[in-house]
Amino acid sequence: MTFNDDAKYSGKGVRKSGRRTGLAVGGGGLGLVAIVLLSQLLGVDLSGLMGGGTDPSGQDETTALTNCLTGEDANTDVECRVGLTRDSLEDYWAEQAPAMGISYSSPIIQLFSGGVDTGCGAATSAVGPFYCPADQQIYLDTAFYDTLRTEFGATAGPLSQLYVVGHEWGHHVQNRAGTFASTDTSQAGPTSDAVRVEVQADCFAGAWLGSAAQTTDAEGTRLLEPITEAQIADALNAASAIGDDRIQEKTQGQVNPETWTHGSSEMRQRWFQAGYTNGAEACDTFAVADAEL
Template identity: 85%
Template sequence: MTFNDDAKYSGKGVRKSGRRTGLAVGGGGLGLVAIVLLSQLLGVDLTGLVGGGTAGTSQSEDTALTNCDTGADANVDVECRVGFTRDSLEDYWSEQAPAMGIAYVSPTINLFAGSVDTGCGGATSAVGPFYCPADQQIYLDTAFYDELRTQFGATAGPLSQLYVVGHEWGHHIQNLAGTFATADTSQTGPASDAVRLEVQADCFAGAWLGAAAQTTDASGTPLLDPITDAQVADALNAASAIGDDRIQEKTQGQVNPETWTHGSGEMRQKWFQTGYSNGAEACDTFALADTEL
């Protein structure tokens, strides 16, 4: 997906964290028990990333993105791409969420390298991108995009990079909607609430991307060019590559559906396509029978 060269960046909603030297446990964090629950909910293993020590100290101050003025910058710079992705997501969800009866509040995207202190405790880049409900921030080390290629075997082109951010934004929408509060994440498996949360976030990402070419900057200039079939295939490739079955086969040599927390690659592709074709209103994965997922 290509950003419109003439689109202007808002300069809002993205921050770069100073590199941290420690991992936070207290000081406003949720602590180990909550990190275990968050790991189950979001499908990322944060438990090994909360350890001794106090809140980490910054070696540099948090900053906003710089040199990200136009869509042309986003087409060549990965951090600028995240900034413009944020603007498109914000334009879409600021209207779509209220239409679904959700009181909308904007999240913040926090770009970090190495390690970071969050409202959910300390984390490192090893967890991959994640959303923290406690501070309503999306955390991303852009090095993850390289890992999509080298570790997960995904093509990881520009649209798949946008999909990753859109998925985490989908978790923010779930948080605002109260879905996190009502989901039972104590179980795993293809029909578990944990999987329903993940594939719904995929569906929300697809819904946004289906409408992304209509999103605009503050002056009404389109942010993105229309999506091509090849770019959709790139996003679907990423969704499949990070399915539970693909990861289990790669790391364990066998697939155990009863332990799934994200859903299979096929499920993730299906729900991305459902959102892309039918919009966010078609993403109620909790209303379906087990066999319909």
């Protein structure tokens, strides 16, 4: 178990939607930044999955997670786990982001199954979890956790599930910070801005988790039980498993660094650990020289 059984869930910021039909296509408004973000985690080519230019106001009605009340629910139900994860991320970044000079508001997390329309176009579960800068929402099909375990060998324990959400939230922090506007993510080499964006999101996830054991609910009850070394290793295993190099090894039989968009597993683990140990201030991946990335 990861969450404190007695922790209360706020019920904010997580919605569920069903499968979409009638995908809107047109406009071609999907930028390279969005493609880089959306193809993260599974490294798939999104060109066949994306509609582009979808109007976010055309979303299906969504429902809040009304069956999630406590940390005990989060320990037994994967959707409730995402809900309490969001509470913890919100607590951390609502304080941390302004301290870093970032004008901040928290994202919505949209749970879906099958397919979903987003401000970045239509997507299916095959994309894996992603963040859409255009509508500032995190999209997550919780079945991805099963994929993570069966396809990529990650043990995918509760903390690694939290890590995946923390990584996507890291992209939201970058969006609020103006990082996407100030970087060139059209290049995909191992020291490219695209890789620096990705390992910074890993570092931000680590920074949050390093602080999360101190996060409390409104009544002062800690959300998370103390994090163990074994759980950290598990989360790092997830970071490793969704590194593009591992995915390339599985799908192509060889690693081609020139097409990396996430950085190597070693790089991702090192930046996760930097954030976990030293906090979000240690996550300026754009300031370090190529050799130190």
